[in-house]
Each structure stands twice: as C-alpha cells, then as structure tokens.
Amino acid sequence: MYSWKFDLIRKAFGKFDPQEPLRLRGFEVYFKIRARKGLYAWRSDYPSVQRLLDHLQRYTQSESSREVYLNVLRRFCEWSSYDSEKLVQLPKFKVEKLVQDYVDGLAKEDRSKAYVNSLIRRLRTFFMVNGYVRSNELNIRAYHVPARYRKVPEYIPTKIEVHAMANAAGSCRDRPIILMLWSSGLRVSTLCALDYRDVDTELKNGNPHIMIPVYPEMKRRVPDACKGQISYYTFICPEAGEALRIYVMEREEKYGKIKPKDPLFNSNWTLWNREERSSRRLGRRGVGLIVKRAARLAGIPRWKLVTPHCLRKAFESVLRSPTVDGGRMDKSTQEFLFGHILPGSQDPYYDRTKVDFHRTEYAKLNFSMDKMLGKAIDKLVPLAELEKCLGEGWMFVAKIDDRKVIVRRKW
Secondary structure (H helix, E strand, C coil), rough: CCCCCHHHHHHHHHHCCCCCCCCCHHHHHHHHECCCCCCCCCCCCCHHHHHHEEEEECCCHHHHHHHHHHHHHHHHHHHHCCCCHHHCCCHHHHCCCHHHHHHHHHCCCCCCCHHHHHHHHHHEEEEEEEECCHCCCCCCCCCCCCCCCCCCCCCCCCHHHHHHHHCCCCCCHHHHHHHHHHHHHHHHHHHHHCEHHHHHHHHHHHCCCCCEECCHHHHHCCCCHHHHCCCEEECHHHHHHHHHHHHHHHHHHHCCCCCCEECCCCCCCCCCHHHHHHHCCCCCCHHHHHHHHHHHHHHCCCCCCCCHHHHHHHHHHHHHHHCCCCCCCCCCHHHHCCCCCCCHHHHHHCCCCHHHHHHHHHHCCCCCCCCCCCCEEEEEHHHHHHHHHHHHHCCEEEECCEEEEEEECCC
C-alpha cells in the first residue's frame, strides 16, 4: 500500500527503512560475519578473526569490545593492503614495522596518545592469539601519556549550572534525563538501557530516593550498558524522582500505559509510527544532544564541552563533598554507588545487600543549591493555573511547552 511516509523516509535516508532489521555493519561485511544474533552470530569465515572473537568471548563476553577490536583490525587491514589471513603469515619483523608505521602515522595526525596506545594493545592481542607469542611476541613502542592527559577538553558543570540545565531542558522527558545522569552517576549507555520495569515498583511506592539497578543483562539492550559486567545499584535525588514521575504521567497521557519491557526513556523520532514510539529506545547520541542543548540554553559559556559523562563527574564531586549533616560518606560506599570495584581484598567483603543502608547514606548527599536541604515537591500544572499556584506559595520552575509548566513548593 502506498504511503507518503515511506517517500519521506527515502528522501531523508535514501533506501533506509526504520521498520526493517538493522543491516550488517561495515566491519561485519568485511570479515564475513553473516549474523549478529542466533546460532551463527559473530562467526567469521576468516580463521584468524575467529580466533580473536573466541579469545574475546572467553575473557570479556562484551559485544561492544568485539565491535571495537574488529573496527581497529579492519582499518589496519585496509591501510596495510593485507587481509587478516595474510597478516598472520608475515614474519615478526615485518608485522612490527607495519604496526609501528601505522600508529606513528596516526600520532603525527595529532591523534590522542591514549587512543594510539589503545590501538597498539588491540593489534597486539590479534597477533598474540594467532601465534605471535614468547620469542615471536611483537615489540611495538608505545607513547608516553602524561598524568592528567586529556586530548579532548571537557567542562564539568557546577551544582547551580546543573539545576539551570534541568530547568532549561524544555520537556518532561529531558528534565529527568539531566537530573538522573547527575544525581545517580549513571553512564549514558546504562541510562539508555533502563526499562520501565527497573523503576516501576520504586515509582509506585513513592520512595523519594528511587533505586536504579545496574546488571549485566542490560547489555542485551545496549552493549555498553554494564561496564565490566559489574552489578550494582545507585539512587536518584528527590527532585529527579519527581521529574521522572511527571514524565511518566505525561508519557502515559500521550501514548497510553507503559509496558514493563518498554524503555524508560523513549525516542520521539517522528519517523516512528505514533503507536510504536513509546517502545523505541532513546540512543546515546540523542542523550548527548539533549545535554548540550540544555547546557546552551542554561547560558553556560563552555556548553559545547559539556557531555553526559561530565554529569557523571559532577556526581562524583557531590559524593566527595560534605553531607548535609556535616560528615562525609565512607570511601567504600562512594566507590560502590559510583559503580567501581573496591581495591584489593575490600570488594569481596563489602556488603551490597543492605539497600536501606545505602539509601539512607545516599539521602545525606547534598544535591540542593541551598545550604539547608529542605523537602520539596514538584508538580505539572496547566499554564492557565500558574497564577493561582503562585498565589498559594508555589514557585515557578520550568516551562514544558505552551500548555504546561512545572511548579515547586518547599516546606
């Protein structure tokens, strides 16, 4: 049946149809990997590449790691004009010269030293699993990376600036995204991988500090969702929780009841059918654009340098700062809420099962702009009722659209 919508899709994206399954990516075609899922997933026709995939499966089981390794290998093969099978037949001195020339050339192009060293490690792994070990092990000279070295600059917003970003976000969906990234320290991939069922019970129970679980199964939705497959949980501040409740209420009014397996944050891409938008997951790039737009509208001079990861670092500064009672959170608890493995033998002995303890400790963190952390409640009201709310002691927070605003009252 003819549809103007598919004509629009073809004009915007060539032959791309968002309803079709994703096509194989460039590195998958290059290494003759015929499927991404199922019995023959990640099976290459090249034995040398398959050895690398088997090695990664044993040690990381991360789909994201496989993508990175194969993309690096593909670019090296294209640069050297050798396919993977011919590369592993070359003598050691020839391989060493090829790899050294390749990374030296990238370094001269002003690539990050840390990035160049990561290429060396990944290419070494490929050749190691293909027999370049012991006396045949490659000797490639890496680059010195100074302390606190960072090629791409970044700007970590202050507490006041984060609140300004949330107020400038401009939609019921974008506001909780800003506040959740900041008050939980979640990585952007983890935020994108969250399903509604992950927070449904906490939302309905009315907990002011909602628990956010992170677990390895999330990687099935977004490959980078659970870094290192480290299971943990964190929380969000009351303001983020109220913003999330408002977003859920507004989304259900717009699209109907949210299913348990629907993504917590959905994509509003207009090329999806209206009926399926609620089930389409917001991506990393979309979150990045939301954060930058909010930083720009908040008037942050260096808004171009603000990324979702900067909000994770802003959360770390709250963890390290004095709590509302004048104390400081225990270092081990800080590391756990940040999703890190505790050093040495501390991790096996750390008790992760006491959710109420961690919730109580988290509640002492000061996310408020005020010195004293008062209780507050946000609500979504029609614009026509704003004047009445102001007269009742509510405070204007943000305008969502031409019809709705968020107001707040403290007590």
